[in-house]
Amino acid sequence: QVQLVESGGGSVQAGGSLRLSCAASGYTHSSKVMAWFRQAPGKEREGVAAIYSGGSIYYADSVKGRFTISQDNAKNTVYLQMISLKPEDTAIYYCAADWRFYQSPLRSTANFAYWGQGTQVTVSS
DSSP, X not given: OOEEEEEOOEEEETTOOEEEEEEEEXXXXXXXXXXXXXXXXXXXXXXXXXXXXXXXXXXXXXXXXXXXXXXXXXXXXXXXXXXXXOGGGOEEEEEEEESSOOSSXXXXXXXXXXXXXXXXXXXXX
């Protein structure tokens, strides 16, 4: 059974930085895409960043230049380094994983079969 465990959330002031981690266990597929989605109160869950095991990376326009996704395949862990945080980045951040290839992995939550429990990120002005 695949488990995704996020860590690293917290509260920061605008302009600050946070680094999220997501450790995957029980994953047996040969290919993998891991991603970060977020959901703010009253809003739909949206894709933030995704990375394939082969190295292809995707970002939402709203975080380009501020967020960096990376992975450690040996540790089955994906990271999201967030800098220049804004109040509008406040949300619960979810880690997601899947084995299929998508042209636009961040387009839909339906693209991902496995989800973590989420970690809260709060950015104050």
